[in-house]
Amino acid sequence: MTMRWDVVMAIVAMGVVTYLCRAGGYAVLRAVPTPPFIDALLRNLPAPLFAAYVALALSKQDLAATLASIPCAAAHARWGNFGLSIVVGVGAIALLRWAGM
Amino acid sequence: MAALAERRMVPTSPSAYTAGMRITFTMDGILRGVRRGVPLLLGIAPFGAVVGVIALGKGLTLAETLLMSALVFAGASQLLALELWTNPPDILAVAVAALVVNIRMVPIGAALSFWLDHLRGWRLWGSLFVTVDHSFALSVAENRAGGRDAGFLFGLGVFTWFGWLIFTGVGHVMGSVVALPPDHPLFFAATASFVGILVALWRSPRKDVPPWILAAATALGTQALHLPAPVPLLAGAFSGALLAAWQETRGTRA
Numbered sequence: 001m002t003m004r005w006d007v008v009m010a011i012v013a014m015g016v017v018t019y020l021c022r023a024g025g026y027a028v029l030r031a032v033p034t035p036p037f038i039d040a041l042l043r044n045l046p047a048p049l050f051a052a053y054v055a056l057a058l059s060k061q062d063l064a065a066t067l068a069s070i071p072c073a074a075a076h077a078r079w080g081n082f083g084l085s086i087v088v089g090v091g092a093i094a095l096l097r098w099a100g101m
Numbered sequence: 102m103a104a105l106a107e108r109r110m111v112p113t114s115p116s117a118y119t120a121g122m123r124i125t126f127t128m129d130g131i132l133r134g135v136r137r138g139v140p141l142l143l144g145i146a147p148f149g150a151v152v153g154v155i156a157l158g159k160g161l162t163l164a165e166t167l168l169m170s171a172l173v174f175a176g177a178s179q180l181l182a183l184e185l186w187t188n189p190p191d192i193l194a195v196a197v198a199a200l201v202v203n204i205r206m207v208p209i210g211a212a213l214s215f216w217l218d219h220l221r222g223w224r225l226w227g228s229l230f231v232t233v234d235h236s237f238a239l240s241v242a243e244n245r246a247g248g249r250d251a252g253f254l255f256g257l258g259v260f261t262w263f264g265w266l267i268f269t270g271v272g273h274v275m276g277s278v279v280a281l282p283p284d285h286p287l288f289f290a291a292t293a294s295f296v297g298i299l300v301a302l303w304r305s306p307r308k309d310v311p312p313w314i315l316a317a318a319t320a321l322g323t324q325a326l327h328l329p330a331p332v333p334l335l336a337g338a339f340s341g342a343l344l345a346a347w348q349e350t351r352g353t354r355a
Contacts, residue, residue, distance in 0.1 A: 007165050010190035014182055014199040015172030021203040023229040026210030026217055034211075040346035041339075042212035046238040047302040047309060048316035048341025049205075050295055052334050053234070055317035056324060057292045065289060072293045076300040083140030085300075089293030090143075094286035 064101040068093035123249060124219035130252025134236075137243075137253070138260035141235055144294025145261060146268045147287045148176050152183070153272020159186040163273050170269040174262055175233065178202035179269075202331055205338070209237045215244055216251035224255065231258025238298045245304075308348065316341025 034042075058066050072089030076082070149170075156166040161183075173179055181202050182195040210217070210229050217225055228251065236257040243253050303309055320337025328336075 002162050003164050003168065004189075006189045006192075007161065008168065010182075010192045010195045011165065011169045011172055013192050013196040014169065014178070017196050017199040018173050018175055018178065018203045018206075019230060021200065021206040022210055022232055023226060024210070025207030026214065026229060029211040029214065030218065037346055037350055040349045041342050042208055042214070043241075044312065044345035044349065045208055045212050045338060045342045046241045047299065048312050048345065049234065049334070049338035050238055050299040050302065051313040051316040051341055052320035052337025053295045054292065054299055055320050055337065056333060057295060059321055059324065061289075061292070062284070065292060068289060069292070069296045072296045073300050076297040077303070080301070081140065082137075082294065082297050082301075083143055085297040086140065086143040086290050086293040089296065090286050090289050093289045097284070097286060 062101065064093050064096040067096060067101075124216055125250050126220060126224050126252045126255070127250055128252065130248075130250025131256030131259075132252075133248075133250065134253040134256025134258070135260045137239055138236075138257045138264070141261060141294055142264045142268075144235075144290045145264050146290070148291045149265050149268025150272035150275070151288075152176055152179050153269040153274075154276060155180065155183045156269070157273045157276050159183050160188055161186075161273075163270065166273045167266060167270055170266050171262075173199060174231065174265055175199070175203050175206075176265070201329065205234075205331055205335055206232070209234070213237060213240060213254065216240065216254060220251055224251070228255045228258060231255065231262045233258065233261060235294070235298060236261060238302060242298075242301045308345070311348070312341035312345040315344050 029042075054069070058069065068089050071092045072085050075088040076085040079085075152170070153166055156169070156179075161169070169179055169182075173182075178199045178201075182198040185191070185194050185198055187194075209232060213228075213232065217228065220228065232254065236254055239257060240248075240254040299313075316337040318337075319340040320333045323333040323336040
C-alpha cells in the first residue's frame, strides 16, 4: 500500500479539476438568476445525454449489441427494474454471441 | 434522524411552499437512493474492474488506484488519464484529461437545482461530490415522479462511490484474472444500464422522440468528424436538450 508523492499530486490535481466541474456549474448558476429557457434546457438535459451515450456506445460495438438493447429496453419499460434490465441485456448479447454473432 | 431532516431544509423562496415543493433530506431518502443503486452495481462492476486492471498495468499501486477512484470518481476520465499515464506522471496532462472528459458535469450540477437549491453545507457540496451521470438522470426521474427528498441523490451517489472504489480495487487485485476479451458479454452491462436509464426517462413520443433522435444523430455525426472524446457527447446532449427546451417553452409563449 505505497503511494508516491508525484502520483498523489497528479491524482489530487485530477480530483480538484473534476470537483470544480461537478460543483462549479451549480455554484455559478446559483449566484446568477437563469432565464426560463436555460432552466428548460437544463431540465431537459438528462434524456438527450443518455440518448447520446447509448448511440455512441452502440456505434463502437457490433450489431449484437444493438439487437441486445431491444429486449433490455423492453424489459425496463415492462418491469422498471434496473438489475433485471441489465441481466436481460447481458443475457441477450451472450445468446447472440453463442448463436455466432 | 429528525435532526438530519429538519435543519435548514426550508425552501429558499416562499413560492416553493405554494408550489407544494417542500424539499427534504432524510435518512429515508438516502436509503431509497441506496436501494436504487444496488442493481446499478451490475453495470458499474465490469467498468470499475477494467479501470483497476489498467491502473495495475500502468504501474499504480492499489492505494494509488483507490485514491484516484475516491477523489476523481469518474470512470471515463480515469481511463483517459491512465491512457496518458507516464512514469513519473505528467500532472498537467492528466489534469487536462480530467477537465476535458468531466466538463460535461458542469451543467449536470446546475440541472439538479430543483433539489440542490434547498440544501446547504455538506449536504449540498457532498451531494455534488458524488454526483455522476447515473445519479443525475435517476434523480431527475425521481423528481418528475414526485420525489421531494434530496437524500435520494446523496444516497445513490455515496453508494455508487463505494461500489466504484470496491470494483476498481477488485480489478487491481485480480489483475490478469479479470482480463476478459473486449467482446465479453459482461462488458455490455454498462451499455445496458445506459439503456435502462434512458427508458426510465421516457415521457411521451411527442416530447421525447424528436430530441432523442436529434441527440443520437448529432453525437454520431460529431463522432464521425473525429472530434475529441467529450465533444460528440456534449454536442448530442445539448442539441437534444435545446430542441426539448424549445418544444417546452414554445407552448408557454404561444
